[in-house]
Amino acid sequence: MRITEARVIVTCPGRNFVTLKIVTDEGVTGVGDATLNSRELAVAAYLTEHVVPLLIGRDPARIEDTWQYLYRGAYWRRGPVTMSAIAAVDTALWDIKGKVAGLPVYQLLGGRSRSGVTVYGHANASSIESVLAEISSYVDRGYQAIRVQTGIPGLESTYGVSAGAHYEPADAALPTENVWSTAHYLDHVPRVFARVREEFGPTLRLLHDVHHRLTPIEAARLGRSLEPYALTWIEDPVPAELQEGFRLIRQHTTTPLAVGEVFNTIWDCQELITSQLIDYIRTTVVHAGGITHLRRIFDLAALYHVRSGSHGATDLSPVCMAAALHVDLAIPNFGLQEYMRHTPATDEVFPHSYWFEDGYLHPGEEPGLGVDIDEEQAARHPYRPASLPVNRLQDGTMHNW
Ligand code: GCO
Ligand code: MG
Numbered sequence: 001m002r003i004t005e006a007r008v009i010v011t012c013p014g015r016n017f018v019t020l021k022i023v024t025d026e027g028v029t030g031v032g033d034a035t036l037n038s039r040e041l042a043v044a045a046y047l048t049e050h051v052v053p054l055l056i057g058r059d060p061a062r063i064e065d066t067w068q069y070l071y072r073g074a075y076w077r078r079g080p081v082t083m084s085a086i087a088a089v090d091t092a093l094w095d096i097k098g099k100v101a102g103l104p105v106y107q108l109l110g111g112r113s114r115s116g117v118t119v120y121g122h123a124n125a126s127s128i129e130s131v132l133a134e135i136s137s138y139v140d141r142g143y144q145a146i147r148v149q150t151g152i153p154g155l156e157s158t159y160g161v162s163a164g165a166h167y168e169p170a171d172a173a174l175p176t177e178n179v180w181s182t183a184h185y186l187d188h189v190p191r192v193f194a195r196v197r198e199e200f201g202p203t204l205r206l207l208h209d210v211h212h213r214l215t216p217i218e219a220a221r222l223g224r225s226l227e228p229y230a231l232t233w234i235e236d237p238v239p240a241e242l243q244e245g246f247r248l249i250r251q252h253t254t255t256p257l258a259v260g261e262v263f264n265t266i267w268d269c270q271e272l273i274t275s276q277l278i279d280y281i282r283t284t285v286v287h288a289g290g291i292t293h294l295r296r297i298f299d300l301a302a303l304y305h306v307r308s309g310s311h312g313a314t315d316l317s318p319v320c321m322a323a324a325l326h327v328d329l330a331i332p333n334f335g336l337q338e339y340m341r342h343t344p345a346t347d348e349v350f351p352h353s354y355w356f357e358d359g360y361l362h363p364g365e366e367p368g369l370g371v372d373i374d375e376e377q378a379a380r381h382p383y384r385p386a387s388l389p390v391n392r393l394q395d396g397t398m399h400n401w
Helices: 040-055 063-073 080-101 128-140 182-200 216-229 245-252 270-274 290-303 318-330 344-349 375-379
Strands: 003-011 017-024 029-033 117-125 145-150 177-180 205-209 233-235 257-259 355-357 360-362 390-393
Touching: 003 040, 003 375, 017 040, 017 080, 029 080, 029 318, 040 063, 040 080, 063 080, 063 290, 080 290, 080 318, 117 128, 117 318, 128 145, 128 182, 145 182, 182 205, 182 216, 216 233, 216 245, 245 257, 270 290, 290 318, 318 360, 344 375
Parallel strands: 117 145, 145 205, 177 390, 205 233, 233 257
Antiparallel strands: 003 017, 017 029, 117 360, 355 360
8 A cells, every 4th residue: 555645635614724635546534633733834834845745655554664754854843833744744654553453543552441431521611609500510411520711800801711602712813921020929829729619529520721821930830729629730830841840849738630631752752751850741642753753742641640631722624533542542541521512613624433431421432533624625715824912921021821
């Protein structure tokens, strides 16, 4: 079998997605997600100009060799653009391998390690009282784990609080500006979780995303102040270029730590994992080099009691979600999977076999990944420029969004 064609499809059914579709001479096809929110066209061009020509004529069965070829062969290694492009190829090749074998991809990864993939949903609202109703609606739908974000009194907007039913931070062609105050934030968040625990009791699994806004000592204070409320994790407490920084947080708090949605390779989390500075690694298929490399990260993590908690925001397409579910089902050290439902328009462009029931997602039993792109539908939604916001401190200093 040989690869005869690889199409890069950019579509915007409400938000932008980049998809690679690999076609073989025997008619078997595979799909891979290549979406990098707010930088989509960079990955599309990387694929079209530099990767697709290398794929034509290759044997699609050689997944590991193709991964190494694209990683080592680029000379310029790593980075989100390169690794998302490699991920798309890798994911599409796993899809093809599954279809050729007549097996869902999780079977090729060693088979099922659990009956379903536990997901966490997002309860968010502008105030504490209104977030309680949101949490209730998730509990009613069977969710066992819920991420809680609220507005911060004194700040006009903050990360994680949506205007409509579907959270979409890339909300304008050019970046909107948010204003941040660590003092207001650190004062408010423990009040949120105190109230949530009072209302929902001690066992509902609760999570919170800090979205890279603190320094290590501030994060340590937050972790400590949240200890009475026994969170499953606080996520991205600080930007993680400085892996060492987590040591300081760790020394001060038993609140579990999760990080990794912006990581691209195992090297971004090597120290975090091997020094046991985190509890959950949140890398996922599309941004961390595909199923092949993600599996490598999770296997390293398993040695150090670190569990997976893959990113699953709506800017990762249903193709990525399907691929993530196969990995989640198979690995021994699965923790949680983020699940932020896609819009009906997105689901129409990406027909898929995975489904939600009672707090779990199931990838389904179709050969391959069980997801595809409907190219006719996709063509009805042309690309629209969309940027993530930026964030400034109250005095105007640029901060992390
Ligand atoms: C999450 C993430 C997202 C990111 C988004 C950026 O935990 O789901 O933090 O909300 O902000 O994926 O494109
Ligand atoms: Mg996050």
